[in-house]
Amino acid sequence: xxxxxxxxxxxxxxxxxxxxxxxxxxxxxxxxxxxxxxxxxxxxxxxxxxxxxxxxxxxxxxxxxxxxxxxxxxxxxxxxxxxxxxxxxxxxxxxxxxxxxxxxxxxxxxxxxxxxxxxxxxxxxxxxxxxxxxxxxxxxxxxxxxxxxxxxxxxxxxxxxxxxxxxxxxxxxxxxxxxxxxxxxxxxxxxxxxxxxxxxxxxxxxxxxxxxxxxxxxxxxxxxxxxxxxxxxxxxxxxxxxxxxxxxxxxxxxxxxxxxxxxxxxxxxxxxxxxxxxxxxxxxxxxxxxxxxxxxxxxxxxxxxxxxxxxxxxxxxxxxxxxxxxxxxxxxxxxxxxxxxxxxxxxxxxxxxxxxxxxxxxxxxxxxxxxxxxxxxxxxxxxxxxxxxxxxxxxxxxxxxxxxxxxxxxxxxxxxxxxxxxxxxxxxxxxxxxxxxxxxxxxxxxxxxxxxxxxxxxxxxxxxxxxxxxxxxxxxxxxxxxxxxxxxxx
Amino acid sequence: xxxxxxxxxxxxxxxxxxxxxxxxxxxxxxxxxxxxxxxxxxxxxxxxxxxxxxxxxxxxxxxxxxxxxxxxxxxxxxxxxxxxxxxxxxxxxxxxxxxxxxxxxxxxxxxxxxxxxxxxxxxxxxxxxxxxxxxxxxxxxxxxxxxxxxxxxxxxxxxxxxxxxxxxxxxxxxxxxxxxxxxxxxxxxxxxxxxxxxxxxxxxxxxxxxxxxxxxxxxxxxxxxxxxxxxxxxxxxxxxxxxxxxxxxxxxxxxxxxxxxxxxxxxxxxxxxxxxxxxxxxxxxxxxxxxxxxxxxxxxxxxxxxxxxxxxxxxxxxxxxxxxxxxxxxxxxxxxxxxxxxxxxxxxxxxxxxxxxxxxxxxxxxxxxxxxxxxxxxxxxxxxxxxxxxxxxxxxxxxxxxxxxxxxxxxxxxxxxxxxxxxxxxxxxxxxxxxxxxxxxxxxxxxxxxxxxxxxxxxxxxxxxxxxxxxxxxxxxxxxxxxxxxxxxx
Numbered sequence: 010x011x012x013x014x015x016x017x018x019x020x021x022x023x024x025x026x027x028x029x030x031x032x033x034x035x036x037x038x039x040x041x042x043x044x045x046x047x048x049x050x051x052x053x054x055x056x057x058x059x060x061x062x063x064x065x066x067x068x069x070x071x072x073x074x075x076x077x078x079x080x081x082x083x084x085x086x087x088x089x090x091x092x093x094x095x096x097x098x099x100x101x102x103x104x105x106x107x108x109x110x111x112x113x114x115x116x117x118x119x120x121x122x123x124x125x126x127x128x129x130x131x132x133x134x135x136x137x138x139x140x141x142x143x144x145x146x147x148x149x150x151x152x153x154x155x156x157x158x159x160x161x162x163x164x165x166x167x168x169x170x171x172x173x174x175x176x177x178x179x180x181x182x183x184x185x186x187x188x189x190x191x192x193x194x195x196x197x198x199x200x201x202x203x204x205x206x207x208x209x210x211x212x213x214x215x216x217x218x219x220x221x222x223x224x225x226x227x228x229x230x231x232x233x234x235x236x237x238x239x240x241x242x243x244x245x246x247x248x249x250x251x252x253x254x255x256x257x258x259x260x261x262x263x264x265x266x267x268x269x270x271x272x273x274x275x276x277x278x279x280x281x282x283x284x285x286x287x288x289x290x291x292x293x294x295x296x297x298x299x300x301x302x303x304x305x306x307x308x309x310x311x312x313x314x315x316x317x318x319x320x321x322x323x324x325x326x327x328x329x330x331x332x333x334x335x336x337x338x339x340x341x342x343x344x345x346x347x348x349x350x351x352x353x354x355x356x357x358x359x360x361x362x363x364x365x366x367x368x369x370x371x372x373x374x375x376x377x378x379x380x381x382x383x384x385x386x387x388x389x390x391x392x393x394x395x396x397x398x399x400x401x402x403x404x405x406x407x408x409x410x411x412x413x414x415x416x417x418x419x420x421x422x423x424x425x426x427x428x429x430x431x432x433x434x435x436x437x438x439x440x441x442x443x444x445x446x447x448x449x450x451x452x453x454x455x456x457x458x459x460x461x462x463x464x465x466x467x468x469x470x471x472x473x474x475x476x477x478x479x480x481x482x483x484x485x486x487x488x489x490x491x492x493x494x495x496x497x498x499x
Numbered sequence: 500x501x502x503x504x505x506x507x508x509x510x511x512x513x514x515x516x517x518x519x520x521x522x523x524x525x526x527x528x529x530x531x532x533x534x535x536x537x538x539x540x541x542x543x544x545x546x547x548x549x550x551x552x553x554x555x556x557x558x559x560x561x562x563x564x565x566x567x568x569x570x571x572x573x574x575x576x577x578x579x580x581x582x583x584x585x586x587x588x589x590x591x592x593x594x595x596x597x598x599x600x601x602x603x604x605x606x607x608x609x610x611x612x613x614x615x616x617x618x619x620x621x622x623x624x625x626x627x628x629x630x631x632x633x634x635x636x637x638x639x640x641x642x643x644x645x646x647x648x649x650x651x652x653x654x655x656x657x658x659x660x661x662x663x664x665x666x667x668x669x670x671x672x673x674x675x676x677x678x679x680x681x682x683x684x685x686x687x688x689x690x691x692x693x694x695x696x697x698x699x700x701x702x703x704x705x706x707x708x709x710x711x712x713x714x715x716x717x718x719x720x721x722x723x724x725x726x727x728x729x730x731x732x733x734x735x736x737x738x739x740x741x742x743x744x745x746x747x748x749x750x751x752x753x754x755x756x757x758x759x760x761x762x763x764x765x766x767x768x769x770x771x772x773x774x775x776x777x778x779x780x781x782x783x784x785x786x787x788x789x790x791x792x793x794x795x796x797x798x799x800x801x802x803x804x805x806x807x808x809x810x811x812x813x814x815x816x817x818x819x820x821x822x823x824x825x826x827x828x829x830x831x832x833x834x835x836x837x838x839x840x841x842x843x844x845x846x847x848x849x850x851x852x853x854x855x856x857x858x859x860x861x862x863x864x865x866x867x868x869x870x871x872x873x874x875x876x877x878x879x880x881x882x883x884x885x886x887x888x889x890x891x892x893x894x895x896x897x898x899x900x901x902x903x904x905x906x907x908x909x910x911x912x913x914x915x916x917x918x919x920x921x922x923x924x925x926x927x928x929x930x931x932x933x934x935x936x937x938x939x940x941x942x943x944x945x946x947x948x949x950x951x952x953x954x955x956x957x958x959x960x961x962x963x964x965x966x967x968x969x970x971x972x973x974x975x976x977x978x979x980x981x982x983x984x985x986x987x988x989x
Contacts, residue, residue: 083752086629108757139576139806144661228718231805231945255948258807262573315721316629316749415558455721458745461750 017440038309052405057483060340062409065476068334072471074326075464077105081325082459089313090353091123091284098309102289102325102350109333119352121286126235126313127277131221131250134158135271137263141256142231143221144314145278145354146205146249152219156275157248159218163264167203167211179216182272183208184223186261188254191227191250193389195445195451201225202236209249210241214408218244219274220249223257227449231255235312236453237356240293248276286310286352288360293332295482298339301349302371303482304347305331305474306380306427308354315457319448322460323462324381324425325350330467331474342482351427354382358426365430377437377481377488379474380425384452385462386444388473390419394438396489406439406480413473418442435491439481441473520638542895549828552899555966558824559903562961564816571815572806572949575945577801579643580843581613581774592779592815592840599823601781603836609842609853611776614638616725616803617767621711621740624648625761627753631746632721633711634804635768636728636739637846643710646765647672647945649708653754657693657701669706672762673698674713676751678744681717682729683879685935691715692726699739700731709764711741713747714956718940721745725802726864726943727846738766773963776800776842785941786831787974792861793972794837795821795964796870796917798844807948808940813952814871815840821964822956834866841917842874846935848916855920867927867971867978869964874942875952876934878963882908884928886979894931896970900963908932925981929971931963 041291053061085101088094097114106114124147145151161182164170170183185204190197202225209220224234233251240246243479252260262269289309295301307324311317332348352360391410393403400420407417422440424432432438480486542806543551575591578584589606596604609688615635621633635641651672654660660673675694680687692715699710714724723741730736742750753760779799785791797814801807842850858865881900890910897907912930914922922928941947970976 079752083629083749086627110980137574137576139573173681228720229946229950230718230722231948232720232722255946255950258950259573259698262569456719456745458721458749460745460748 010309013057020474052402052486053480054484058409061476061479064334064338065472067338068472068475069468072330072334072468073362074330074467074471075462077326077329078318078322078462079271079459080105081322082318082418086280086316087261087313088309088311088331089316090121090286090310090356091281092313095121095286095310099289102309105329106289106291106348109123109329110336111332112294114291116287116289117290117363117367119286120283121353121359121480122357123281123284124356125279125281127151127252127279130156130275131252133260133263133270134273136266136268139259141260142233142253143256144233144235145276146209146251147235148238149209149249149276150246151276151278151280152248152274154272157219158273159223160440161221161272163261167207170211170215175178175215178212180273181217182219182221183212183217184221186223186257188223189225189227189449191446193444193446194442195448196384198449205236205238205251207239209238209247210244213244213247217247219271222251224251224253226254226449226452226454228456229254230452230456232454234453235314235340239358241262248274250274250276286360288352289350291332291348292348293342295334295343297343298485299345300374301344302347303344303478304349304375304378304428305478306349306351306378306425307382308360309350310353310355310459312355312453312457314453314455315451316459317457318459318462319384320452320455321354321382323385323467326467327381327470327474330471331478334471334475335479342479343484344482346482347480349427354426361427361430372431372434373490374438375431377439378424378428379439379477380428380429380479381443381470381474382425382427383445384448385466386446386448387466387469388413388415388441389444390416390418390442391477392422392440393420393490394424394432395420395423396437396491398456399489402486402488406477408477409476410473413469415473433494435493437488437491439477441470441477443470452482513971514576531831541773541950542550542892542976543970544673544974547970548560548899549559549958550973551966551969554824554828557820557828557963558965559958562820562824562958564820564957564961565952567816567819568808568812568952569949570595571812572808574765577803578799578807580611580776580846581771582803585611585776585800589779592799595819596779596781596838599819600826601822602784604781606777606779608856609776609850610773611772611849612847613774613845615769615771617769619741620646622763623760624763626756626758629749631750632723632743632866633740633746634723634725634855636699636727636741636764637725639699639739639766639768640736641766641768642738646763647709648761648763651711651760651762653751653813657697660701660705665705667939669703671707671789672709672711672764673702673707674711674750676713676747678713679715679717679939681936681939683936684932684940685873687957688715688939695726695727695728699728699736699737703734703737704934707737709737709987711762712741714741714743714746716939716944718944718946719744720794720946722944722946724943725804736914736942740764740766776850778842778854779840781822781838783825783832783836785833785835787833787920788975789835790864791834792837794839794865794868794918796839796841796868796915798850798917799840800843800845802845802943802947804943804945805941807947808949808952809874809947810942810988811844811872813957814876816957817871817960817964820961821968824840824961824965825969832969834972836968836972838875839917843917851920853918862921862924862926863980865921865926867929868914868918868921869929869931870918870965871960871965872915872917873933873935874938875956876936876938877903877956877959878903878931880906880932881935881967882912882916882930882932883910884914884922884981885910886927886981889979892976892978896967899966903959903963907952907965922985925983927981928977928983929967931962931967
């Protein structure tokens, strides 16, 4: 009896459907997960669980998110906010949603910045001249037309910069040289990206004339990574670029020699006029609770260097195919499942902000939010951000995910950026954490291309998304709503 | 007794040195190799074997070939024949040989072609416009200033091109789309490189106006590989470029859609005036047979995209450190050990040809040749090209290499390109085959940089080279000379 806890009372119920569901579960699931799937009788109905498991198993064998990824990356390709690719992506998303049978398909206008990477040449000029593979950080200004040439000093990170006297920084180029470590959850990104985001402003405040960072990435390919930097309105803007890991090694090695090292940079990055883009939205309308929304987000824009396959065509494929699997099943959820393909996640989050502004009146109708923006890795952990008294829901959602190799994480997850505005205001969040061990080998580089996406992995991810989505949307489980978060300075 | 064959008579010799050598061998070597090291009493003396083993073990713990690789790649960097980097490499080599204590250090003039890569832009213009990461093949002409735009057709290889009617090729760009497979001995390179070498001439003969090849490499990084192509004097020259594997995937996918695909190419590659370069040579003069030469070669030039770390700074480091280890030991070889750092292996083999021309009178003084030009991988196999009646020498050289994890291969090896002229004329060759499983991830791309070189691997390689070199040079073992090879059209 210990092997099948909590099952007796249901087996004794005069309900053939439940017996069928149990039988199906016993036949279809590895033994390790059998018991858990039945452990939370109070959270989801047996019917919901049975349907979720059916959808899950169908997705494992039939989901074809890869097709959407291939289509978006081949037919549209790079789609940086404001570019023609960005507009083509919006058209692609509208057409694809219609084709998949989503309802209320629409584009909601978003105004986006339009920054142009331009050309770049960076090289060591002393003591040993060497070209460096470099790219502008997103939002950087360019250099004067003739470029700039100056001594360069190395600091590991913002802390070391802060500890360096201003007179050692003034008039120089600052080289931030922290190497990112790969891991399953990619958590070293958070620490390493600080110099990319804030380094130029902090260095300029000390009198630096430009910044070069070691790419925030884990690849040994000689391809620099890009990503947004942000200036401080009160501080002079200075040009900022990233160099690849091998180039950072070269620069660090020349600096380690003890001789003065000078670097020349010439960049033509600049801003053009703002452009119009759009959040693209489609829904599966809820049958009985249509005004309650389970939102699944991914972002439609990408950086310009690659074709945005892992970032975030993979996420687009995952959330679109999650909807497609549910539509094809013929099942109608109680709640509305809303797919948000957000504009401009990479450059300014203007899509996320525009969605929040436009839908603020619906804030409390957002029952729970999920986002796919971490590539093609299999889901290995489900984490949540629920009110503290609703943790049994997390356990109940986890049960049918266990056979997919997914463990139950904590209740402290962040969210993807596209749903972060409502998350800050208290919307519950489910994070299906994907294995990102190799994500930062390709992320924000020219190598972010379709060949990095594993179709088999995506099937598992869709299976996880469809399971969680169905459990959240098919009944009336009350996720509650969290307290709004306090504003903290990042 | 079966466990130690052929040892009895030596143990019974009244020679304390031999007993010492045996004791040392028994203590120092894994049991698997003990017996083999003593198996060929007729080939090398016990003293030679003992010295070889001592040099081998010292190299394993002390050899620092990596230092030479770091110095060459950092202080000189890219060194394509004819460029200022090429001249700097010659100066570096002369200075380094002097520093390491080699004798008869000199630069022997070589006239080299000077080709300039220039700029390149390649992109699909229909049906789905996409930029393609491309680079010119070495020796390619450029396009007209305005570029060329034409339909593209895909063929797998030269055979498929040959089977395609001329009227389907005329006026088009030909896309050679064979994907190279990785392996320990890199043998798929031989097959895949045919289209790079001969594709432009063969396609032009059928009326094609340009060629694009899938990079002859195994990496998924979006970095195209370069390498020499050769035109046919009787056929019009057409521009030729390589695109990276992900870009070839993109192009193939668009072609697979069935719609006409057009590509635009704009390249400014061109030849400049011939330049002077040099083979750099240094020696450890033989004590008793100075006119007999054991030659160790590597090439000093590199392609221009990376810093030529695996190709062939690694080889330069290996052969220089092999000499340095022998010099530091204070032992004097009987024969002369000659280190040849050849010019222009990549672009025209003019260094190898100039060496052969200049030293033709010495041809039969070249007892045996070795070359290091396959990166930083550990040696896993020794193969030879000896006269058929000298195979016992291969077995005898292999014995002390076995504990390094090296197996005995066949007697059909080719040689590196730098000693190929004398090899064709009959010089015996020893090939220490390095593990090249990842070699073609970096070879001829911008990613050929110092971080790809493993210092520990290099120690094992130097240990193998020093062992084989000492056995060949320290006594009078007669390698014989092979019959000259018949000319065959490649």
